[in-house]
Amino acid sequence: xxxxxxxxxxxxxxxxxxxxxxxxxxxxxxxxxxxxxxxxxxxxxxxxxxxxxxxxxxxxxxxxxxxxxxxxxxxxxxxxxxxxxxxxxxxxxxxxxxxxxxxxxxxxxxxxxxxxxxxxxxxxxxxxxxxxxxxxxxxxxxxxxxxxxxxxxxxxxxxxxxxxxxxxxxxxxxxxxxxxxxxxxxxxxxxxxxxxxxxxxxxxxxxxxxxxxxxxxxxxxxxxxxxxxxxxxxxxxxxxxxxxxxxxxxxxxxxxxxxxxxxxxxxxxxxxxxxxxxxxxxxxxxxxxxxxxxxxxxxxxxxxxxxxxxxxxxxxxxxxxxxxxxxxxxxxxxxxxxxxxxxxxxxxxxxxxxxxxxxxxxxxxxxxxxxxxxxxxxxxxxxxxxxxxxxxxxxxxxxxxxxxxxxxxxxxxxxxxxxxxxxxxxxxxxxxxxxxxxxxxxxxxxxxxxxxxxxxxxxxxxxxxxxxxxxxxxxxxxxxxxxxxxxxxxxxxxxxxxxxxxxx
Numbered sequence: 001x002x003x004x005x006x007x008x009x010x011x012x013x014x015x016x017x018x019x020x021x022x023x024x025x026x027x028x029x030x031x032x033x034x035x036x037x038x039x040x041x042x043x044x045x046x047x048x049x050x051x052x053x054x055x056x057x058x059x060x061x062x063x064x065x066x067x068x069x070x071x072x073x074x075x076x077x078x079x080x081x082x083x084x085x086x087x088x089x090x091x092x093x094x095x096x097x098x099x100x101x102x103x104x105x106x107x108x109x110x111x112x113x114x115x116x117x118x119x120x121x122x123x124x125x126x127x128x129x130x131x132x133x134x135x136x137x138x139x140x141x142x143x144x145x146x147x148x149x150x151x152x153x154x155x156x157x158x159x160x161x162x163x164x165x166x167x168x169x170x171x172x173x174x175x176x177x178x179x180x181x182x183x184x185x186x187x188x189x190x191x192x193x194x195x196x197x198x199x200x201x202x203x204x205x206x207x208x209x210x211x212x213x214x215x216x217x218x219x220x221x222x223x224x225x226x227x228x229x230x231x232x233x234x235x236x237x238x239x240x241x242x243x244x245x246x247x248x249x250x251x252x253x254x255x256x257x258x259x260x261x262x263x264x265x266x267x268x269x270x271x272x273x274x275x276x277x278x279x280x281x282x283x284x285x286x287x288x289x290x291x292x293x294x295x296x297x298x299x300x301x302x303x304x305x306x307x308x309x310x311x312x313x314x315x316x317x318x319x320x321x322x323x324x325x326x327x328x329x330x331x332x333x334x335x336x337x338x339x340x341x342x343x344x345x346x347x348x349x350x351x352x353x354x355x356x357x358x359x360x361x362x363x364x365x366x367x368x369x370x371x372x373x374x375x376x377x378x379x380x381x382x383x384x385x386x387x388x389x390x391x392x393x394x395x396x397x398x399x400x401x402x403x404x405x406x407x408x409x410x411x412x413x414x415x416x417x418x419x420x421x422x423x424x425x426x427x428x429x430x431x432x433x434x435x436x437x438x439x440x441x442x443x444x445x446x447x448x449x450x451x452x453x454x455x456x457x458x459x460x461x462x463x464x465x466x467x468x469x470x471x472x473x474x475x476x477x478x479x480x481x482x483x484x485x486x487x488x489x490x491x492x493x494x495x496x497x498x499x500x501x502x503x504x
Contacts, residue, residue: 007290008360017234022163024284027360028293031163038161038168042277045361048301050171050277054151056203056299057173057275060195066147066175071130073152074120079128082253086127089220093156095122095168122155127221127246127272130176131254138178138268140259145188146178164281165238165504172276178256178268182247185269186224189245192273193226196241204279205296205412206230206286207420208240209499211475216459219272223247229474229499231420232285235450237474237501240282243273281504286416293362294384296412297405298336302343304401305363309351309370320346322374326367329398335405359384364408367397385411423450427500430465430489437469437502448502455485457492465489466500474499 009027013020025031030046033039042050058068074097080087097120099112123129134146155169164170175192179185193210200208208228218225222244230238250256251267260266287294297303306327308319323344333340343363345354351368358366359382366382366389373379379397382389385408397404427433437449451474456462459473466472476498487494 009290012290024288040163052299061149066149069148075129077119086221090124095155095157124156131250134178135254135256138258141180144180149175170277172274174274177271182269185271188271189243193243197228203298207417211477214473219244221249235423235448237503238282241275246270287412292360295362297364297409300364302363303341304365305358306344306367308346333401335402427452427454452500454488455494455497457487457490457494472503474501
């Protein structure tokens, strides 16, 4: 029997996918659990990645005409009560502030005091507080559109948490816009889901499907929700971003009224859209392997790490001089419109230990330089997307760095797309549907079928089956051809066709 390959991460993906995910986060030093239940500490490497995501997205938002602002963390409970469907959707997740000070307890501790006249909700999302502000800002059609984004934290009191994917507190951006016509608001909703898809595919190297949510899966209070859906390596779906056409629902609740060009008073049309630190979890589950994190070069905080190798201090000066000049040459190169990001790791530790430190963190390119490489005016290169390393002349490596990083970015996308295509099927009957979403092998209980394209007649008719199998309708793909088919469950003729999957 062949000996199993040694891996840096235990258990492996095939052995225990959820635990593998947690171990990748730990090995890559991305985050850790905090003393506060359900919350996490995002560590410097993880936060640097989030900052790179922020920068890229923020540039994309500003290129589409949006500005940043900031709104309060605390929302009066009466604001949420004005939009019944919205508050119903978030009520069970709300954290509530009821007092404004602490006082000594007779038992020696502290207790809340100073009860508030009205409870305040720690924002689970900001439609209501921002809508109330917009109601003061909007008087005339000349005040529209309002195109604002907020970078913030939110809180949703989750019972079962998992770092980056679902935590009680998380970081995100939320865009909130106001328009004079429904058509303008619809165009905004579509524009922003396209921005998310562009970012997911061209920065994260994560292929996504754009589609509409069914009524039961829409954002509470929205007329339509568009989402981007991605397949993770365990074949589960991850909703990676959403954009909502809110119609006039929130305008009526918050009285966002303006005088139109014809002199009539009208309710405005609004949208909201957002992505969160869940995208870090998406990166882990899309690209990482049994040796740790794998980062797409465009988002990597460090794209190249140079590892000086020498036996003793007598060799150090020559190696460091060579390494520093190599870093200078590389820093003058560009990739994806920016200077290449380089780090030299000259810590006093064993070479193998140092190498695996950066492998587990997902640094795209490792460059080892020792006295023998200097003699040849060469470097020894390891690509994180490949299992092999290779020697290359210094000049060739420097001049080809843009090409190498571009190839790596594309290879990660292609690999993820191939996984999705191999695990997407057309299903036309209940038996095949059940078989597809039932694990075939008890030794791999974390394999979840994949994406099933199915015609369906109504959500209500599917409800009990989907709950039984723990499957959801992910979206109705936007680019699907208009077709007529047969509902896989009832046999009824229908034009509705959606992607079904187990999901995070």
